[in-house]
Amino acid sequence: MLKTILRGFTIGLAYLAPIGMQNLYVINSALCRKRSQMYMVVFTTIFFDISLSLACFFGIGF
Numbered sequence: 001m002l003k004t005i006l007r008g009f010t011i012g013l014a015y016l017a018p019i020g021m022q023n024l025y026v027i028n029s030a031l032c033r034k035r036s037q038m039y040m041v042v043f044t045t046i047f048f049d050i051s052l053s054l055a056c057f058f059g060i061g062f
Contacts, residue, residue: 011056022049 022045029041
């Protein structure tokens with residue numbers, strides 16, 4: 001039981017840790033780049049964020 005809880009906790013940390021850096025990158029891109037480049041960064045980040053969420057939800061890799 002404890003092993004399962006620890007595994008879920010570590011997967012949750014692995015899911016949450018990259019999101020902060022992504023948000024900083026998206027905000028920086030929105031402020032410093034052209035509008036077309038900004039949209040490309042935003043949609044790419046959204047795609048990979050959804051992919052990471054689904055991988056964590058379905059337990060891909062275990």
